Every structure is written in C-alpha cells, then in structure tokens.
Amino acid sequence: MSAYHPLDVTEAIAIARGLDGVFQPDAQLTCREIGDGNLNLVFHIADPAAGRSIILKQALPYAKVVGESWPLTLDRARIESEALRLEGKLAPGLVPAVYFYDQELALTGMEDLSDHIIMRQGLMNGSRYPLFAGHISTFLAQTLFFTSDLGHNQQEKKLLSRSFTNPELCKITEDLIFDDPYRDAESNSFEETIRDEALALWSDGELHLEVAILREKFLTHAQALLHGDLHTGSIFITPESTKVIDPEFAYFGPMGFDIGAVLGNLLLNYASREGRDGSDAEREDYRAYLLDTVTDVWAQFEAKFLALWNEHGVDRLANAAPGYKEHYMQRVLQDTIGFAGCKMVRRIVGLAHVADIDKLADAAARERAQRLALRIGKSLIKLNRGAVSINQLVDTVLAASAAVKA
Amino acid sequence: MSAYHPLDVTEAIAIARGLDGVFQPDAQLTCREIGDGNLNLVFHIADPAAGRSIILKQALPYAKVVGESWPLTLDRARIESEALRLEGKLAPGLVPAVYFYDQELALTGMEDLSDHIIMRQGLMNGSRYPLFAGHISTFLAQTLFFTSDLGHNQQEKKLLSRSFTNPELCKITEDLIFDDPYRDAESNSFEETIRDEALALWSDGELHLEVAILREKFLTHAQALLHGDLHTGSIFITPESTKVIDPEFAYFGPMGFDIGAVLGNLLLNYASREGRDGSDAEREDYRAYLLDTVTDVWAQFEAKFLALWNEHGVDRLANAAPGYKEHYMQRVLQDTIGFAGCKMVRRIVGLAHVADIDKLADAAARERAQRLALRIGKSLIKLNRGAVSINQLVDTVLAASAAVKA
Structure with a gap:
C-alpha cells in the first residue's frame, strides 16, 4: 500500500x-x-x-x-x-x-460492532447489564494472568513486554492521571464552583504520597499486559455481549490499573446519580446495582484468576510458596482500589472528563456529583495500601455518599 | 569483519x-x-x-x-x-x-586492568580496601539513580529498558538464585555434611514466601538498569582503584539486587573467616572491617542517592510528595537485605559456589562457614520486608555468628 x-x-x-x-x-x-x-x-x-x-x-x-x-x-x-x-x-x-x-x-x-453501544452511554441511560461482570472479569483474568510471569513463559514475556514498549501513550497517563490533578497545572479543567476541591487536592500531602507510590507502580511494575485505558468508553456492550475496544495504551504494567479503571468508571456513574432524574428509590436501586457490579467484578476476577493460577501456573515457587497467592491477590486488590481512586479524581479536575457527570444539566446537582466523585476517589486512594477486602471499597463509597448528603 | x-x-x-x-x-x-x-x-x-x-x-x-x-x-x-x-x-x-x-x-x-586483582581474591588474602565503600557506593548511586524514573527522562527510560531486554541471562538468575536452592534440583551442589541444611531449605514455607516475593520483584520491578551480577568476582580492585566489570546480566530490575549482591558477597567472606588461619582477634578484626564496609556501603549509597535525587530529580510528584523519599529508600533497603540473603544461600547449596568458602581446606571449618553463611542468608531473607535500618542487618549477622559458635 x-x-x-x-x-x-x-x-x-x-x-x-x-x-x-x-x-x-x-x-x-x-x-x-x-x-x-x-x-x-x-x-x-x-x-x-x-x-x-x-x-x-x-x-x-x-x-x-x-x-x-x-x-x-x-x-x-x-x-x-x-x-x-x-x-x-x-x-x-x-x-x-x-x-x-x-x-x-x-x-x-x-469487526463492526454497530449493534452494541458504548457502555458509558448505556449506564447514563440507566440500562443494566447483568452479564457484564462475568464478561469483564473473564477478560481481565484471562488477559492479565496469561501475560504475567504466573501464566506466561517468563522469557517470552520479556520479549512480549519489549514489543509493547509504549512511551508516548504512557506519558499521557503519567501526566494526566498521576501528576496534573495534584498541582495547579494548565491542563487541568474544573468548574469554578469546586475550586476549593482543587485547592485541597493540590495541598494534600498524605494523598500525594499515595499517588506517588501508585505512579511509581505504573512506571515500573511490569506485571502483565494491560489494556491501559479500560474505562466504560472503551467497552461496547449489549445485554448479551461485551466487547473491549481501543487498547492503544497497552503496555506491561500493574494489573490493578486495568481493574481499577473498570471499577472507578462504574463509581463515576454512581456519583453522577446525584444529578439524575427519578425518585430517590430509583436512584438508590441503580446505585445498588452499580455497587453490586463493582463487587461482582472483583469477586469473579479473583476467583477466575486463582482458578487459572491453580491450573496453569508456570512459576514453581509462586505456585508452591505458602501464602503467596493470598499475598499476591491482596496486593492486586490494593492496587485496584488505589488506581480506581486516581481514575475518578482525574475525571473531575483533570483535562479529560466523563459525560456521566459533565452532561448533568442542573449545575447544583452536577456540583454534588463532582464533590461526591472526588470524595470517593480520594478516600479510595488513601485506603489502598491498607485494604484487605473489596467490602472496604463499598463501605468507603457508602460513607462518602452519606457525608455528601449530610 | x-x-x-x-x-x-x-x-x-x-x-x-x-x-x-x-x-x-x-x-x-x-x-x-x-x-x-x-x-x-x-x-x-x-x-x-x-x-x-x-x-x-x-x-x-x-x-x-x-x-x-x-x-x-x-x-x-x-x-x-x-x-x-x-x-x-x-x-x-x-x-x-x-x-x-x-x-x-x-x-x-x-582497558586492560591487569594491575588490579579480583576483589574476591583480595578479600581471601585478607587485604583491606578503605576506598572501596566510597567507590562502589558512587557506582551504585550514579548508575541506579540516573537510569531510574527518578533521574532519567521517563520516556527515554522505557526505550533504554527495551534495549536491555535480557531474557536468557535473567533466566540463569531466576533459576539458580530464586528457585533451585529451595527445592531438590539436579543443578544444586552441596556437601553431604550439610544435607540437613538443604532439606531445611526445601521445606521452609516462611522462607519460600519471602523468596517468591523477591523473585517476583526480580521478574517485574523495572526500577533501574542493574549490573545484574555484582559479586566480588565482578570487581577489579587495588587499594586506590575499583573497577566494576562483566555486566552481561544487565537489565532493568530492582536496585536492591545490585546492592544486595555487594553486601551478600562481603558477608560470604565474613562467613568464610570461620575457616581462615590466624588468631581469634585477627579474625574478629577482619570481620569488623567487613561489617563496617557493609554498613558504609549502604550509608554512603543512601546519602549519595538522596543527594542526586535532591539535585537532579525529574519526577515532580516523587520530588514533592511528603514522606516519599523515606518510603522509597526504606523499600530499597528492604530489597537489598532480602537479595543479599538470596545471594548467600545460593552460593552454599546452589550450582555456583564462591572460592571464599569452597577453598577452605579444613572440612570442619568449611562446614562451619557454610552453616554460618546459610544462617545469615536465611535470616536476612526473613528480615527483609520488616527492615527499617541497616543496623538490623548487622545485628542479624552478629546473632547468627553467636548462634553458630554456641
């Protein structure tokens, strides 16, 4: 050609x-x-x-x-x-x-997927996708396990990692997710109504330490081949089918970054419900659906990943060392929670936003949604290294919701 | 050609x-x-x-x-x-x-370095190298800092890492250091007199967990360009000059692996003193010199690395986040201690030994040296994630020496 x-x-x-x-x-x-x-x-x-x-x-x-x-x-x-x-x-x-x-x-x-819609739009429409947690957890478990040192020949993995060297796309993430939201950067974009939130982000030393540690993991932890940009705008969906698209940010990084992207974007939609029409009961019902989906994605991912490990693990010592699997999965959970939080914060004050929240017409409701998203995001980032259970993520979300209401 | x-x-x-x-x-x-x-x-x-x-x-x-x-x-x-x-x-x-x-x-x-001798031989001769800690700490701080995401353009670092993809040489390390010594592998080599020690290594679940975590770091933690095989046989030395040679195992991995190689090999010589001629006072004096060198290498490395970071740090958030430098250096120390231990254990029961100990002529003394090296190595591996100070390494060495004497 x-x-x-x-x-x-x-x-x-x-x-x-x-x-x-x-x-x-x-x-x-x-x-x-x-x-x-x-x-x-x-x-x-x-x-x-x-x-x-x-x-x-x-x-x-x-x-x-x-x-x-x-x-x-x-x-x-x-x-x-x-x-x-x-x-x-x-x-x-x-x-x-x-x-x-x-x-x-x-x-x-x-393949043309015109019969699917972008999942972000589906969630904004209030649709439910009962098969999604099963599908995305399979995608995550299969792609992450079989490209990691646990499930892939460890020498071939190094060559595969070399071919997915992706400095330019990684830099976008490193800047827009792991740096700019935590300083007064020109690239940032937020509404004046929440300038107090931005100022708080820029001066929160405890938060900066956690983000610096997560940033380092993104830079150095070549754990598995990631999609690298797995938000709900990178997922085509119908009630029966889930298709992950647009992996141009793919590179070898920490597994929790992909899993956290999924959970963080479900939680952005959760936060956006502050500004959606409908009764309180309808809102809480949809939020319960989203939270159930979050826990279901993690629980199914963990179960499938461990099943793959038990059946296909290639690393003798990793397979055999007592307590290693539990230690490994706990660290993936911690990373997942931390990265989910980073993904939420950047969508409120950083360069690129999400339609779930930006498209809310009522300014007061939009502001409530933004404040809730930031509260959840910051709490998850601060929780991450101490987390031992996905239930702590749920508790954190519920506590943030209650605090914003109060 | x-x-x-x-x-x-x-x-x-x-x-x-x-x-x-x-x-x-x-x-x-x-x-x-x-x-x-x-x-x-x-x-x-x-x-x-x-x-x-x-x-x-x-x-x-x-x-x-x-x-x-x-x-x-x-x-x-x-x-x-x-x-x-x-x-x-x-x-x-x-x-x-x-x-x-x-x-x-x-x-x-x-360059021809025939006027130098291999440091391992120098230590076996009982020579002292008062400039060594200064030289090797400069080598470690300069090479590790300026190839890491702290001191190197983060996009160029990814390309540099790609060009140091080194699967075949890494596999030697992965097998011989991080797997075979902890199972009944054909490649292992040890004297029948210490079979009890080998059996203990193969069944020590707590040790296996720590080695599995260190192995994972070696496989996935692309922190800086390592020498990759920095034992005292890879160092040419005179009282005035130190030259690091043979970096064919170079790849991007955890900094502690290089630092730990230096410390672990100094401690192998320490253990070999069980079987060296001379008075108890001479032995203890040389041991004190080796232990002082160990702490000096770490202390000078840490000080020089932090000085480089303060002057040349390229990562805004890593530079600014309160507590991050302390957290980073503590993790490098922990890795250093863990990898030092792994480097010691493999030299006693694994395929490749060190002359410091193997060349001891007296069988009983050699066995004491082997048992001491294993005791120190295992203790360091078990200490690693809990360490907060290099003094704990010294205490561990002294406690192991006392236990072997008792």
Missing part, C-alpha cells in the same frame, strides 16, 4: 473492497467516517443489501483532547492491533475480531 | 594491531588467552616494550558452569558493551574504558 496519509472515504471503500471474502465484488458499499477526529479516523463500510459491514480504523499522527493538539506516534496502531489479536486469543469473543493490519497506513480492519 | 567464529591468538593480535592509536605499527605484540573458557574468550594483548596493553573479550555461544554446558545468546556481548559505556558515563573511572564493540564477532575491546 501507499505511504502514510489520512485516508478519504473513497480510498477506504477501495481498501475494503480489496479484502478477501468480506464483500461481494459487485456490492454497493456505503461508507461513513464515524470517528471523533481526536485520535483516529474510523470508517464504517457496509453492504446494506447483504447485511455485511466492517470497520477500518486509521491512527492520525496527532492527538486532540479538549482543544489541545500534540503529535502522537502512529506506532500506537500497531500496538492496538497486536493487543486486540492477543486479547482475542486469550479472551475469545470479548474483543472485536481483527481482519488485517497495515503498518504503512497505521490501519486496522476489524 | 568476518562472520562469527571464536578468535585465535593470531587473529586477536591482527585485530588489536588494526586499532587506531593503540599500538605502534612495528610493535612486537604478545597475546595470552586468559579467560576461564566458561563463557568468554579473553585476550590480553600487550606491547611490553612500550608498556601498552589492551583486552579483547569475545562471547562464546555457550555457557559452562561446573561441567554443565548450554547454549547462550551472543547478544550478551552487546548488552555488556552498552552497559559498560553507559556506566562509564555515569560513574567515570569505575568501569574499564570500552574502545570498540564489534557486533558480528561479539567482541569488545577494553
């Missing part, structure tokens, strides 16, 4: 038509560019008559977030396609199928 | 003669192969008349340890030469100068 340039609709159709066994030669193809234009072009190409469709996703050589733009490596498209393929092998059915990857064009052809 | 093959003396001379500015064109060169033949060829090439000399070191495509032989990547020569160059920049004068590296031949030309 030709040298890198952003594709147009005509080129995208030509590429799709050239793929073996996807479309009939004489098919009438439609094409829409459906990306948000901030990082990638996303072409949806369909043959409506035959009911067939495909996604072509092309990386752009820059990133735009909330109006800012900076150059960004095209290599992230390779990392994304390789991560999707590996995740697809380890967690079949839980990521879109990858049909091809073109290095030159930074272009991936993949 | 030609494709890879082991060089002979004639070829080595020809290569040395071809180097710019090393020897005169008409020099009468002598050449001796002085390697031990287990991993590398080492050619010492000299012009005695001019008083000039050079070392050519060539990796062999296999490793031999105590009669066993297995294939081993030639890439370790690249890693060694790159590590030496980087260490030479960060810690000038503390490693041999590298003149060239030939990838094809896995051949490095470097």
Whole structure:
C-alpha cells in the first residue's frame, strides 16, 4: 500500500473492497467516517443489501483532547492491533475480531460492532447489564494472568513486554492521571464552583504520597499486559455481549490499573446519580446495582484468576510458596482500589472528563456529583495500601455518599 | 569483519594491531588467552616494550558452569558493551574504558586492568580496601539513580529498558538464585555434611514466601538498569582503584539486587573467616572491617542517592510528595537485605559456589562457614520486608555468628 496519509472515504471503500471474502465484488458499499477526529479516523463500510459491514480504523499522527493538539506516534496502531489479536486469543469473543493490519497506513480492519453501544452511554441511560461482570472479569483474568510471569513463559514475556514498549501513550497517563490533578497545572479543567476541591487536592500531602507510590507502580511494575485505558468508553456492550475496544495504551504494567479503571468508571456513574432524574428509590436501586457490579467484578476476577493460577501456573515457587497467592491477590486488590481512586479524581479536575457527570444539566446537582466523585476517589486512594477486602471499597463509597448528603 | 567464529591468538593480535592509536605499527605484540573458557574468550594483548596493553573479550555461544554446558545468546556481548559505556558515563573511572564493540564477532575491546586483582581474591588474602565503600557506593548511586524514573527522562527510560531486554541471562538468575536452592534440583551442589541444611531449605514455607516475593520483584520491578551480577568476582580492585566489570546480566530490575549482591558477597567472606588461619582477634578484626564496609556501603549509597535525587530529580510528584523519599529508600533497603540473603544461600547449596568458602581446606571449618553463611542468608531473607535500618542487618549477622559458635 501507499505511504502514510489520512485516508478519504473513497480510498477506504477501495481498501475494503480489496479484502478477501468480506464483500461481494459487485456490492454497493456505503461508507461513513464515524470517528471523533481526536485520535483516529474510523470508517464504517457496509453492504446494506447483504447485511455485511466492517470497520477500518486509521491512527492520525496527532492527538486532540479538549482543544489541545500534540503529535502522537502512529506506532500506537500497531500496538492496538497486536493487543486486540492477543486479547482475542486469550479472551475469545470479548474483543472485536481483527481482519488485517497495515503498518504503512497505521490501519486496522476489524469487526463492526454497530449493534452494541458504548457502555458509558448505556449506564447514563440507566440500562443494566447483568452479564457484564462475568464478561469483564473473564477478560481481565484471562488477559492479565496469561501475560504475567504466573501464566506466561517468563522469557517470552520479556520479549512480549519489549514489543509493547509504549512511551508516548504512557506519558499521557503519567501526566494526566498521576501528576496534573495534584498541582495547579494548565491542563487541568474544573468548574469554578469546586475550586476549593482543587485547592485541597493540590495541598494534600498524605494523598500525594499515595499517588506517588501508585505512579511509581505504573512506571515500573511490569506485571502483565494491560489494556491501559479500560474505562466504560472503551467497552461496547449489549445485554448479551461485551466487547473491549481501543487498547492503544497497552503496555506491561500493574494489573490493578486495568481493574481499577473498570471499577472507578462504574463509581463515576454512581456519583453522577446525584444529578439524575427519578425518585430517590430509583436512584438508590441503580446505585445498588452499580455497587453490586463493582463487587461482582472483583469477586469473579479473583476467583477466575486463582482458578487459572491453580491450573496453569508456570512459576514453581509462586505456585508452591505458602501464602503467596493470598499475598499476591491482596496486593492486586490494593492496587485496584488505589488506581480506581486516581481514575475518578482525574475525571473531575483533570483535562479529560466523563459525560456521566459533565452532561448533568442542573449545575447544583452536577456540583454534588463532582464533590461526591472526588470524595470517593480520594478516600479510595488513601485506603489502598491498607485494604484487605473489596467490602472496604463499598463501605468507603457508602460513607462518602452519606457525608455528601449530610 | 568476518562472520562469527571464536578468535585465535593470531587473529586477536591482527585485530588489536588494526586499532587506531593503540599500538605502534612495528610493535612486537604478545597475546595470552586468559579467560576461564566458561563463557568468554579473553585476550590480553600487550606491547611490553612500550608498556601498552589492551583486552579483547569475545562471547562464546555457550555457557559452562561446573561441567554443565548450554547454549547462550551472543547478544550478551552487546548488552555488556552498552552497559559498560553507559556506566562509564555515569560513574567515570569505575568501569574499564570500552574502545570498540564489534557486533558480528561479539567482541569488545577494553582497558586492560591487569594491575588490579579480583576483589574476591583480595578479600581471601585478607587485604583491606578503605576506598572501596566510597567507590562502589558512587557506582551504585550514579548508575541506579540516573537510569531510574527518578533521574532519567521517563520516556527515554522505557526505550533504554527495551534495549536491555535480557531474557536468557535473567533466566540463569531466576533459576539458580530464586528457585533451585529451595527445592531438590539436579543443578544444586552441596556437601553431604550439610544435607540437613538443604532439606531445611526445601521445606521452609516462611522462607519460600519471602523468596517468591523477591523473585517476583526480580521478574517485574523495572526500577533501574542493574549490573545484574555484582559479586566480588565482578570487581577489579587495588587499594586506590575499583573497577566494576562483566555486566552481561544487565537489565532493568530492582536496585536492591545490585546492592544486595555487594553486601551478600562481603558477608560470604565474613562467613568464610570461620575457616581462615590466624588468631581469634585477627579474625574478629577482619570481620569488623567487613561489617563496617557493609554498613558504609549502604550509608554512603543512601546519602549519595538522596543527594542526586535532591539535585537532579525529574519526577515532580516523587520530588514533592511528603514522606516519599523515606518510603522509597526504606523499600530499597528492604530489597537489598532480602537479595543479599538470596545471594548467600545460593552460593552454599546452589550450582555456583564462591572460592571464599569452597577453598577452605579444613572440612570442619568449611562446614562451619557454610552453616554460618546459610544462617545469615536465611535470616536476612526473613528480615527483609520488616527492615527499617541497616543496623538490623548487622545485628542479624552478629546473632547468627553467636548462634553458630554456641
């Protein structure tokens, strides 16, 4: 194929038509560019008559977030396609199928998931996904266990880690999640109504110590191949199906960062219920659903991970040492809780927010939701190294909710 | 140059003669192969008349340890030469100068250090090196700080870490230090007189838990570029000069592994004093010198590392978070103590021993030294996560000595 340039609709159709066994030669193809234009072009190409469709996703050589733009490596498209393929092998059915990857064009052809919706939107709609905890815990257990030193040949893991070296995307996380929210950074974005909260974040030494320790783990703890950006906007969902997308931040890091991203984003929606319409009873019922999902994701993850370890553990000493499994899982839980908190705080005062809260129309309700999210996030960060049970996370959330109400 | 093959003396001379500015064109060169033949060829090439000399070191495509032989990547020569160059920049004068590296031949030309002796031999001779603690603490502080996320651009560090991916050499450590001594492995080697000690190692669950946690750190904690094999046989020394050699095990791992290697090998010599000639007073005096060196290495390392951090720290949050530096240094100390213990245990029951102890002629004295080394090693491993001061290491050593005497 030709040298890198952003594709147009005509080129995208030509590429799709050239793929073996996807479309009939004489098919009438439609094409829409459906990306948000901030990082990638996303072409949806369909043959409506035959009911067939495909996604072509092309990386752009820059990133735009909330109006800012900076150059960004095209290599992230390779990392994304390789991560999707590996995740697809380890967690079949839980990521879109990858049909091809073109290095030159930074272009991936993949399964069209238009029958799914983005989970963040689903939660904002008040939908429930009773199969989600089962699906995402399988995804987490399978991808994290089998890329770790517990479940992967330890020499091959080092080579795999080398191929997922991802400095530019990691830097975004290191800055936006683990630094800027804790100082008066230009990149920060928050409403003036909660400036007191921002000031409190910038001067909270106890919090800074915990975030520094979590930041160090993100920088140095090459535990398993992470998705790296596993919020509810990276999950396509229906009541029956869960598909994890967009692993362009993939790299070898601490397992709790992925698990915490899922839990933290469920809790952001929990906090957003301060500003949702409906009766108190409806709100509390949905919140109970979200909290049940949080504990269920952890409990199922832990059980599945341990089952994999018992059956497929490759590290003799790790398998045999008395108490090691318990010690390991407790540290993953602690990391999960700490990272969940970091993921919440950055979404309120940092550069990139979440629609769950930003889209609340009522200013007072939005402010309550922001304050609740920060209270939960900070409490989880401070809890992390002392945690021994997921129930402590639940207690922390309930206590923060009660305190905000009072 | 030609494709890879082991060089002979004639070829080595020809290569040395071809180097710019090393020897005169008409020099009468002598050449001796002085390697031990287990991993590398080492050619010492000299012009005695001019008083000039050079070392050519060539990796062999296999490793031999105590009669066993297995294939081993030639890439370790690249890693060694790159590590030496980087260490030479960060810690000038503390490693041999590298003149060239030939990838094809896995051949490095470097400074001749024939006026130094191997430190292990120096300690066995009872020599004292009052400048050593200052030198090695500078080497450790400079190389570890400036390759860590505290002192190195965090994105470039990821790329540097990628280029020091070293699975084959790491596997040797993972097996021989962090697995085999704790099970009835074929590779183990110990005298029948201490079979009771081996059996105790294999069934000590508390010890296995600590070793499993240290093993995990070695596998996953990409904290800084390590030398990776920093025992007293990897150090050339005179009373005035210290040169760290042979970093072919270099990779990004936990700092405490390098520091612990130094301390553990000083303590192996300490244990060997059970079987050395001389009066009790002489023995205790030399032991006091070794223990003073141990505490001095740590204390100077800590002070120099913190001074570098205060002046050159690149991580805003790590620099600013109250209590983080203390927390960081305490964890490095804990790792140091744990890894020092692992380094001692493996030298008594594992595949590769140390001359300090193996060369003791008197069987009863040798056995006492072995039991003392194991007692110290196990105690340090069990102490590691609870340690808050280097004095606890000293107390542990003294208590073990007293217990063996009793």
